[in-house]
Amino acid sequence: MATPYIGVPIQRREDLRFLTGAGNYTDDLTLPHQTYAVFVRSPHAHARIRSVRTEAAARCAGVVGIFTGEDVAAAKINGLPCGWLIHGTDGQPMKEPPHPILAQGKVRHVGDPVAVVIAETLAQARDAAERVAVDYDVLPAVVDSVQALKTGAPLVHDDVAANRCYTWSIGDKAATDAVFTHAAHVTTLEFQNNRLIPNPIEPRAVNASYSRADDHYTLYVSNQNPHVERLLMGAFVLGLPEHKVRVVAPDVGGGFGSKIYLYAEDVVLTWASKKVNRPIKWTAERSESFLTDAHGRDHHTRAQLALDRDGRFLALRVDTKANMGAYLSTFASAVPTILYATLLAGQYATPLIHCEVTAVFTNTAPVDAYRGAGRPEATYVVERIVEAAAREMKIDPAALRRRNFIRSFPYQTPVALLYDTGDYDATLDRAIEMADVAGFPARRAEAARRGKLRGLGYSCYIEACGIAPSSVAGSLGARAGLFEAGEVRVHPTGKVTVFTGSHAHGQGHETTFAQVVADRLGIPMDDVEIVHGDTSKVLFGMGTYGSRSLAVGGTAIVKALDKVIAKGRKIAAHLLEAAEADIEFTDGQFRVAGTDRSKAFAEIALTAYVPHNFPHDKLEPGLNENAFYDPSNFTFPAGTYICEVEVDPDTGIVRVERFVAVDDFGNIINPMIVEGQVHGGLVQGLGQAMNECGIYDSGSGQLTTGTFLDYCMPRADDMPSFQVDTRSTPCTHNPLGVKGCGEAGAIGSPPALMNALTDALGVADFAMPATPQRVWATLQAAQRKQAA
């Protein structure tokens, strides 16, 4: 037997370079004749630009070039495109106001780029940028999606009435509404899903250059999908053909969605690199990251669940106002629609669901997909309202969930998705066991004796991952396909280089994918190298997001591997003088079935490149295959999280005392990496629930939480020790049977914590995040109410 690689917790091979400072990030790269860019940004949330004066800046030492919105307009550079076209309930396409790469006429959020200054050194660029004089006519700003829809609200884009980008809906409204008129019980919740600011460790970074020799652009960029970046920037904005543009996303220090998008800085530098005929580098300062990286979430939602007297769900209706920020970021319009409303069935057989979403422009940073993207917001709606209904109806929350679980698969939800498989009882059972729910009343009583409030909350989440079948995406408005590509290059010695269109920025693909390849080919993992992130090496790619890498990217590799094996059988048949049909391939050996005659994989590889006596009429030399894979459906990871919190009523401090996560990710290649992904996701989700909140000042439109002094990132000592386990039902429609694990933690955990917290506090609802002050204020209000 060959060494098993599937299901084995192999240490991450990329960690040697990451942990010893040998990683190669965009900012590490300095090119000959390098110059540096600094962006002049709007200090105002909303203002008309009267003038931009660059004369004084241009006289500063070391300045190589200065460009403004006027220069961009003169060069006829297009605005940044949105990759997803949503049609509203009125049949009209969404409003897509221009998103210029340097502001033209108006600035629409603090941090909106107005000009770029390029100089010999970063310090010189910064000095000169301070001398660019921008005269603003400051306008009133609006930062909240509900306020922005009101009559008389400032208009972010002069020609977008009521700041409404679109109003979109899914589900049968009439039938859903009808149920609410006679339901035995209706639970209503209204809440804000708080805005999050991603903050990957590595800020965005760009190094763009142009070669006069071959009229070629090279863009190094900290990005999650270099081919998409090239396509969007080339075809849609700059009018540059793909064969003249190389995009490299080298080591990337975290993305969480925020580096999927095509950003203005990427385009400005690429364009300007030809204008100044020098390579230009820009690395965002942390303050710029706060102001200009696409933010996440920020939904205002009202939801109602109708139940019969036994607690069976009859209908769910949801109304959401989604804050888009000042411009449509690359996938912004898809997040509160396709990735959100379609998940509102959760794990439940709710027969009727209707959701209406209004997307709204505000004077804030653009909002786009952030770890989970729409699915955390949907899970929050479903799992909070289910828990609230259970408490109102005095039904055990686990029992109420079980009463409504989907148990027959495939299951067609009323909101477009077709769940292929799952076992929601299995994950709930295991979670209840691990969390010792039976012992909770005793723990609560013990806490009460210490003057502490203890609560327990569930969350049974589902997500649609492996994004996405192109046909489905296309029918829903995607302007791109969502397949993945892979190439397997077998070298003459039998070593293998695999090129994948997925991009790793923390996920450990170089290990997981190598395990898949080594297993499939029966060769040592050390003989396999995974290459990603360079459009000049990788044939094509749609990149990494939506927990799609293994399910889609991994499957593309498997398809290419199967082609390699198929060709290997042909070669083996020739060498072993047997019929191709009689050749078996196991454990790295091509064997004539029922005999001991075999050829090792490496021998076949060598023969492919040393094709003496090759039947050239039947076989080409070489052993190199590629494949594209477009999934037939989403994958549906699901699971149960149970959170137990303890509140100190004196201070309002919430401690997560226990957190159990039982997930169904289908088959698992590397359980250690999966566990790491779950831990990271949980910290992000609990961070949303307890710590993080992007706050804009409602008057000035300034970002109040613009530094880590005010934006509360979760830290290790905020977190409990997680107890995690899995219960697997393999995905039915990809050969690996995998579903994806990258976002689950961030999707499932916020409602688990808020359900536990509301249980502890004895309140119906609580607005995230559960900061000590908010918890204390809630307890004070409850006390006052009791006293009154």
Add this chain to the structure above:
Amino acid sequence: MYAFRYQTASSAADAASRLAAHEDAKLLAGGQTMIASMKLRLASPSDLIDLAGAADLHGITVDAKGVTLGAMSRHAEVARSADVQKAIPVLAKLAGGIGDRMVRNMGTMGGSVANNDPAADYPAAVLGLNATVNTTTCSIAADDFFLGMYETALQPGEIITSISFPIAKRAAYMKFKNPASRYAMVGVLVAQLADGSVRVAVTGAGPVVFRVAAMEKALEASFTPAAVASIKVPAEGLNSDIHAQADYRAHLITVMAKRAVEAALA
């Protein structure tokens, strides 16, 4: 960061004369605030005079009366000093709880006290332990030193050389950290001094460190948690921000004071 001249001072007197020679010169006493401000281009000193090499600003002296910390005592140094731990344990503990490991390895007591950030920890120790601030020109009682937000009794050109902390009978410091920055949102140092008098010094809650007379009086009568548990501090004049409104800070002062008394008695 704007360009500046870096200078090193060999003594407090040398630093004072270098400081006097340049109008826009600043002292560098660890740089945990200064360097960050310079990187953000919020501060642009013409000269930065590094006190790290000034031998007379270093050193920890402990005797029967108290502890004297040289102004350039790093937080980590104070935290791990066995002598300080023995003589005034609260001082070592407070220093060990400032910022993070990197901050503690660079940041100094003198730098912190001279900057007088409203959320800094050291001012609570100086005021709560009734310390004396020694400078290149005079000695200043703690009660006279902290004047307002980032404002102290230090005159232009005057440099803190050391601070003398008298030994207390018992003392404890309780800090409620700002969840985001981990600075003191409310830090309360309660000390029963050698003469039996009690001091309650609060940092983080107001524009500048302050004492709570009502609590001190109650604790002088009975040094028990119960003595302060019901004493409310008025919210008026306290800091208000997204992390804590004034009423919450006022409430936390009482909670932290009570817990500090508990810890002091433990």
